[in-house]
Amino acid sequence: HPPLPPGPPAEPIIGHMRKIQPEDQENQFYEWGKIYGKRRDDGVDKGASFYSIGKTFQKLRRMLQDYLNLKKSVRYQPIQTREARVLLQNLMSAEVERDNFIRRQNFVVNLFLTAIIMRLAYGHQATSDEDPYVHIIEGVSYGLSNAGSPGGTPVDYLPFLRHFPAWFPGAYYAGFARDNKIAVETMHQYPYEQAEGKAKPSFLSYHLEALDREGPDGPDAVLDIQGAAAVLFCAGAETRWCFIQKLKWYSAVPLGVPHRSLKDDVYRGMFIPQGSLIIANTRGMTLDERVYPNPQSFNPSRYLPKPEGNNEPHPIGPFGFGRRICPGRHLADASLWIAIASILATFNISKTIGEDVVASQVNHALFNVASALETNRRKT
Numbered sequence: 001h002p003p004l005p006p007g008p009p010a011e012p013i014i015g016h017m018r019k020i021q022p023e024d025q026e027n028q029f030y031e032w033g034k035i036y037g038k039r040r041d042d043g044v045d046k047g048a049s050f051y052s053i054g055k056t057f058q059k060l061r062r063m064l065q066d067y068l069n070l071k072k073s074v075r076y077q078p079i080q081t082r083e084a085r086v087l088l089q090n091l092m093s094a095e096v097e098r099d100n101f102i103r104r105q106n107f108v109v110n111l112f113l114t115a116i117i118m119r120l121a122y123g124h125q126a127t128s129d130e131d132p133y134v135h136i137i138e139g140v141s142y143g144l145s146n147a148g149s150p151g152g153t154p155v156d157y158l159p160f161l162r163h164f165p166a167w168f169p170g171a172y173y174a175g176f177a178r179d180n181k182i183a184v185e186t187m188h189q190y191p192y193e194q195a196e197g198k199a200k201p202s203f204l205s206y207h208l209e210a211l212d213r214e215g216p217d218g219p220d221a222v223l224d225i226q227g228a229a230a231v232l233f234c235a236g237a238e239t240r241w242c243f244i245q246k247l248k249w250y251s252a253v254p255l256g257v258p259h260r261s262l263k264d265d266v267y268r269g270m271f272i273p274q275g276s277l278i279i280a281n282t283r284g285m286t287l288d289e290r291v292y293p294n295p296q297s298f299n300p301s302r303y304l305p306k307p308e309g310n311n312e313p314h315p316i317g318p319f320g321f322g323r324r325i326c327p328g329r330h331l332a333d334a335s336l337w338i339a340i341a342s343i344l345a346t347f348n349i350s351k352t353i354g355e356d357v358v359a360s361q362v363n364h365a366l367f368n369v370a371s372a373l374e375t376n377r378r379k380t
């Protein structure tokens with residue numbers, strides 16, 4: 001078969017497990033991309049034979065896409081606007097609590113995104129930090145962020161380890177996954193139990209009503225609905241952003257979601273064996289100097305058309321590619337735009353005395369981010 005894609009040498013059996021660092025992988029892959037990457041590709045070849053998981057995948061995908069397409073996303077703007085007002089109020093009260101300002105600020109921004117997706121997925125309105133749905137997503141989030149890096153744990157290479165107890169060498173993460181399974185199960189079950197008979201309009205209620213009306217389309221009809229609503233909630237709430245500390249605007253998912261090739265494939269003369277873990281080097285793409293001159297500098301006006309900006313392409317990689325591209329991308333862009341525009345309209349942001357930050361430029365920078373999003377929205 002043709003040669004494997006270029007990369008750092010692998011070790012026997014465990015492959016790249018010890019080479020992939022547990023944290024900050026996006027920057028490691030960015031550096032590897034500079035060393036081993038041959039050329040810039042605009043995306044994964046459409047002809048590549050990454051098989052999807054069949055009929056169930058297609059059904060869930062259709063349910064999500066139908067709910068989140070561009071036209072439908074526009075209808076959710078009243079929800080986003082309402083939550084943006086709550087965000088503003090919360091930011092104002094966060095300002096008073098100066099001690100834990102940054103932590104609180106992240107929390108309220110995350111709450112903004114969680115609240116929107118909670119309404120859409122389940123028709124639920126969170127009224128306090130103690131809301132059960134907030135706890136559910138925190139539990140899932142803990143599981144996701146502590147379950148080991150993709151391709152960086154022994155169970156990725158030796159899947160049989162998942163049957164071993166956590167104390168067995170190499171089986172820690174399998175045990176961790178088992179321990180945290182309850183969080184995922186709760187995310188599937190709890191909203192479904194709450195929805196019975198009293199749900200406000202939502203993704204879940206829409207599909208449950210259709211099920212009542214039309215009957216099940218298969219033995220797993222209820223599980224499919226629970227699963228699709230859970231993935232919607234989780235994906236929509238987990239893509240958080242923080243906008244003050246770094247003053248940099250990074251993707252919330254810098255390496256996308258890893259995929260596995262289901263059969264041997266050849267991509268541009270390189271052999272991709274069955275079972276390979278495929279991770280998109282999204283961070284590397286957004287920092288490609290050939291496309292984004294001086295990529296590390298925070299300059300959102302780079303995306304604006306000339307002469308105001310540099311007319312650099314709006315990055316598409318952060319939302320994934322092909323048939324699994326993020327179906328929530330229209331909603332996500334609109335949420336950002338509404339939040340940023342609302343903040344700019346109501347707050348003055350100025351430099352914190354004594355701190356080495358460029359906060360004095362934040363107003364201008366946020367304005368440019370909003371303009372860039374608007375330009376992109378119009379193009380779409």
Ligand code: HEM
Nearest residue numbers: 231232235236239253256257318319320321324326328332
């Ligand atoms: C800036 C925010 C967001 C980013 C950067 C982002 C990015 C991504 C990425 C990289 C994937 C994986 C694509 C792949 O498998 O290749 C994904 C999947 C997904 N996203 Fe998003 N997303 C964002 C916001 C949202 C929101 C707000 C929602 C819900 C309304 C959402 C719903 C989903 C769903 C349901 C999937 C799974 C799709 C599937 O497996 O077929 N995302 N997203």
